[in-house]
Amino acid sequence: MRTKACAMTLLLTLAGCAGPMGPLRPEATRVVAVTAYDGTYRTVIRPTNASKAAAGSSWCESSPELVATVSGGDLAYSVPHPNVPGNPTPDFLATFAADGSFSGQVNDGTISGRVTGSQIEGRIDGAACSYAFNGQRM
DSSP: OHHHHHHHHHHHHHHHTTOOOOOSSOOOOOOOOOOTTOEEEEEEEEEEEEOTTTTTSSTTOOOSEEEEEEETTEEEEEOOOTTSTTOOOOEEEEEEOTTSEEEEEETTEEEEEEEETTEEEEEEEESSEEEEEEEEEO
16 A cells, blocks of 8 residues: 555656646747738739620720739739629739739639739639739839
């Protein structure tokens, strides 16, 4: 009995020396905005594909020169459709990665691309129309 008590005392003493366990879950890593690409880009956009509903119409036509804005590592690119009833202008939003690539998804489709130096280029796959765009930082 005495041996069991000594063993238990020794075990509890050693367990007390182990120190704190620390957090059970690592803290969430904080995402830092990529701001190296912030600025305004003058772009040229051209339709590359149209859905069956838009094929043969001028619905995919847009202003050929548009402006893309990058602020806080987030891109905002509005694409007006002046030949569609109601003149909808979907806003495509994307987030930058450290390598200059960007991507985003909204109800009206997806946008992706890359900035290299002062050049931007990308692709939009919209609900009825697809586009390619490229441009220069202003």
